[in-house]
Amino acid sequence: MSQLESRTLAPENLTATVKASAHESNAKYDKATGEFEIAELSRVIPLPRVLQICLLQFSTAIVFVLLNSTLNRVMIVEYQIDAWIVGVLIGLHNLMAGIRPVIGYYSDTHLFFGYRRTPHIIVGNLIMVLGVLLSVHGLMLVKGNYAMGITLIVIAFTLYGLGINITGTMFYALLADSAGEKHKAKAVTVGWFVLIFGIILVSGMVSNYLKDFSDERLVSLFWIGGSFAILFTWLAMLGTEKRFAKAHEIVLSKKDDVSFKVAIKTLLANKTVYEFFLFMFITVVAIQGQDVILEPFGAEIFGMSVSETAKLTQLWGMGTMLGILTLGLFFCQSHWEKAHHVFRLRAVGYRVLAGLCVPCCRCWAL
Numbered sequence: 153m154s155q156l157e158s159r160t161l162a163p164e165n166l167t168a169t170v171k172a173s174a175h176e177s178n179a180k181y182d183k184a185t186g187e188f189e190i191a192e193l194s195r196v197i198p199l200p201r202v203l204q205i206c207l208l209q210f211s212t213a214i215v216f217v218l219l220n221s222t223l224n225r226v227m228i229v230e231y232q233i234d235a236w237i238v239g240v241l242i243g244l245h246n247l248m249a250g251i252r253p254v255i256g257y258y259s260d261t262h263l264f265f266g267y268r269r270t271p272h273i274i275v276g277n278l279i280m281v282l283g284v285l286l287s288v289h290g291l292m293l294v295k296g297n298y299a300m301g302i303t304l305i306v307i308a309f310t311l312y313g314l315g316i317n318i319t320g321t322m323f324y325a326l327l328a329d330s331a332g333e334k335h336k337a338k339a340v341t342v343g344w345f346v347l348i349f350g351i352i353l354v355s356g357m358v359s360n361y362l363k364d365f366s367d368e369r370l371v372s373l374f375w376i377g378g379s380f381a382i383l384f385t386w387l388a389m390l391g392t393e394k395r396f397a398k399a400h401e402i403v404l405s406k407k408d409d410v411s412f413k414v415a416i417k418t419l420l421a422n423k424t425v426y427e428f429f430l431f432m433f434i435t436v437v438a439i440q441g442q443d444v445i446l447e448p449f450g451a452e453i454f455g456m457s458v459s460e461t462a463k464l465t466q467l468w469g470m471g472t473m474l475g476i477l478t479l480g481l482f483f484c485q486s487h488w489e490k491a492h493h494v495f496r497l498r499a500v501g502y503r504v505l506a507g508l509c510v511p512c513c514r515c516w517a518l
Contacts, residue, residue, distance in 0.1 A: 206346040207388035211381040213350025221465040225447035245313030269326040280315025355466035
């Protein structure tokens with residue numbers, strides 16, 4: 153079959169590939185179960201490759217600051233769009249998160265141009281950036297034609313939601329492929345820290361760029377940000393995923409081919425899934441509950457400029473990183489054995505930061 157076509161990984165082809173790869177890597181294959189010993193396939197975490205993949209988080213940080221911090225405030229304060237409309241638009245990508253399992257399963261079982269993750273990440277990133285650019289141009293139409301402008305903004309945020317869900321799903325899948333079974337948690341931790349650091353860095357740059365705020369400068373900022381978001385994505389993907397990746401490179405353990413329907417049923421039958429869903433729901437509310445409020449609050453109550461409210465996101469990022477580090481050292485025991493401490497410290501950290509937002513705004517104004 154041509155490499156230009158999508159190729160389904162049939163179970164018999166998959167088994168043959170895994171066996172051949174295991175022979176090359178001296179991995180142990182259990183004939184009774186049809187699985188490989190993950191310990192043999194896992195490698196020491198390839199930090200340079202993981203850090204390169206995490207460049208994708210800079211792309212995510214850029215669009216996060218542009219939409220959730222900057223455009224959010226401008227739509228509510230400067231353009232007087234109802235806050236509930238902006239809130240729905242900001243949270244729309246979370247409502248579209250149901251596509252993530254479908255995307256993940258499809259990428260697990262299909263190849264494009266010999267790759268599983270890279271094409272989805274590139275396409276998802278382009279869709280995401282297209283949505284970001286359309287959002288600011290839609291905003292420019294609001295004053296002249298409100299209905300057309302809002303319609304274009306809704307389309308833009310829908311594209312953004314689709315793109316960020318595709319890209320986010322494939323990012324963590326590629327991280328897991330590259331880090332190996334034993335080092336997934338470490339790789340995800342690195343990814344989170346790169347994201348927060350990116351938000352801190354980008355927020356400072358946006359604040360400096362918008363000191364002399366104007367519509368033209370806002371549009372140019374979005375084009376610059378979109379260009380860098382694409383650039384970081386391409387740099388992250390350059391050579392990080394091997395074509396027709398082998399078992400010892402991506403850590404594969406598969407007994408037989410499981411349909412998507414069966415996989416979902418198995419997932420829903422797991423009580424731990426519901427508990428983790430509840431935890432994630434609370435975490436997302438804690439993280440993003442302030443998104444629509446923070447910058448407009450600083451503008452309307454304390455008269456802060458667009459440049460000044462952008463720095464609030466920078467302070468939020470710094471406090472988040474400090475909170476995770478501090479509470480992590482306080483709660484986590486030797487060798488970081490209990491993962492639930494990480495979840496607890498993150499939730500507590502965001503709750504503390506939410507409580508500090510108003511005092512920060514007040515101190516800034518004074």
